[in-house]
Amino acid sequence: MATFLAIAAAALVALVIYALTSGAPARADCIKLSFANTLGASEVKACGGRARRACANGAYPSLVDQMRAQCAQAGFPYRPR
Numbered sequence: 001m002a003t004f005l006a007i008a009a010a011a012l013v014a015l016v017i018y019a020l021t022s023g024a025p026a027r028a029d030c031i032k033l034s035f036a037n038t039l040g041a042s043e044v045k046a047c048g049g050r051a052r053r054a055c056a057n058g059a060y061p062s063l064v065d066q067m068r069a070q071c072a073q074a075g076f077p078y079r080p081r
Contacts, residue, residue, distance in 0.1 A: 031055065031070035033063055052076050 030047040031054065046054050054060070055071035058081035071078035 029074050029076075031067070031074050031076075033060060033066050033070060035060075035063055035066075055079070057081075 027047050029051060030045060031051045033044045035042055035044075044060070051071075051074055055067065055074070055076040055078045058067075058079050060067055061081050064080055067080075068078045
């Protein structure tokens with residue numbers, strides 16, 4: 001029984017270490033918007049050039065405050081319509 005518990009504990013530790021160290025780092029040049037939709041909440045995510053264009057074109061005019069904050073966080077200038 002002790003051997004089984006030791007193996008189970010080692011497997012759990014290995015899984016925790018893997019979960020903490022794997023995965024891609026978050027990109028700094030992304031914008032992410034959440035808004036109400038007819039079927040619940042919707043989400044828009046754009047990174048890189050697509051995010052830069054959305055910020056420059058004043059996309060999503062009904063979400064001006066979110067756009068301004070997300071564009072500033074991503075380092076892109078926001079120009080409202």
